[in-house]
Amino acid sequence: MDLVALPAFADNYIWMLHDGARAVVVDPGDAAPVLAALDRLQLSLTAILVTHHHPDHVGGLQALRPRLEGQVHGPAREAIPPPFEPHQDGERVDVLGTPFEVIDVPGHTAGHIAYVQRGATPAPLLFCGDTLFSAGCGRLFEGTPAQMLDSLDRLAALPPDTRVCCAHEYTMSNLRFAAAVEPANEALADHARHAQALRDAGQPTLPSTIALERRINPFLRCREPAVIAAAQAQGAAGTDPVAVLAALREWKNRFR
Numbered sequence: 630m631d632l633v634a635l636p637a638f639a640d641n642y643i644w645m646l647h648d649g650a651r652a653v654v655v656d657p658g659d660a661a662p663v664l665a666a667l668d669r670l671q672l673s674l675t676a677i678l679v680t681h682h683h684p685d686h687v688g689g690l691q692a693l694r695p696r697l698e699g700q701v702h703g704p705a706r707e708a709i710p711p712p713f714e715p716h717q718d719g720e721r722v723d724v725l726g727t728p729f730e731v732i733d734v735p736g737h738t739a740g741h742i743a744y745v746q747r748g749a750t751p752a753p754l755l756f757c758g759d760t761l762f763s764a765g766c767g768r769l770f771e772g773t774p775a776q777m778l779d780s781l782d783r784l785a786a787l788p789p790d791t792r793v794c795c796a797h798e799y800t801m802s803n804l805r806f807a808a809a810v811e812p813a814n815e816a817l818a819d820h821a822r823h824a825q826a827l828r829d830a831g832q833p834t835l836p837s838t839i840a841l842e843r844r845i846n847p848f849l850r851c852r853e854p855a856v857i858a859a860a861q862a863q864g865a866a867g868t869d870p871v872a873v874l875a876a877l878r879e880w881k882n883r884f885r
């Protein structure tokens with residue numbers, strides 16, 4: 630199975646997974662890069678997975694439907710352009726002959742879902758939309774800090790080698806923020822050099838892994854003393870990880 634990140638808009642990735650004949654795409658905000666890849670690689674489109682309702686994730690659906698030889702799968706609790714098969718926590722979606730597991734990850738939007746393929750080779754796959762980014766997390770447009778913490782905790786508990794396929798290339802700006810939170814985190818500094826080299830070469834910094842994110846992502850590190858201290862300096866009261874995440878998220882919103 631081949632995994633391809635199709636760049637779209639300024640900083641989105643539309644993830645495509647294919648077996649050389651059939652493809653599935655995740656969050657096609659724009660049809661054009663998907664149609665170009667299907668033609669270039671001579672693939673049929675057998676499924677579309679949608680994580681949440683934002684236009685940069687669903688905008689290409691209608692234009693792709695004529696090429697789709699299967700279903701659109703999406704979040705049961707969100708209004709995405711019909712028709713689609715609604716899914717919620719714990720359900721399985723069979724795509725390309727292998728099951729994906731649906732996880733509810735509210736926070737960025739109220740009904741956001743993620744898809745996990747545990748049996749993927751060479752490692753499990755996670756399509757997490759705008760919930761988890763490399764070194765960051767999505768803005769809380771519709772959910773609470775408590776919901777986002779819960780969602781991120783669930784993703785952080787996936788196998789360490791899980792490949793994390795985020796929907797945006799926000800890594801470098803996230804890493805600048807993460808360094809402000811944890812200036813003494815060496816793994817973070819190391820990864821920032823690696824990620825910058827990838828960007829300089831025109832390459833995506835993704836997929837990441839759960840193991841890496843646990844070391845560098847401040848939003849997955851709300852129980853680390855250094856992160857708690859940084860959040861407290863920004864106004865978080867106490868050590869409650871929900872308060873820590875809330876303070877980090879507000880700090881990130883105004884961080885330049």
Ligand code: ZN
Nearest residue numbers: 681683737759
């Ligand atoms: Zn979004």
Ligand code: FE
Nearest residue numbers: 683685759796
């Ligand atoms: Fe987005």
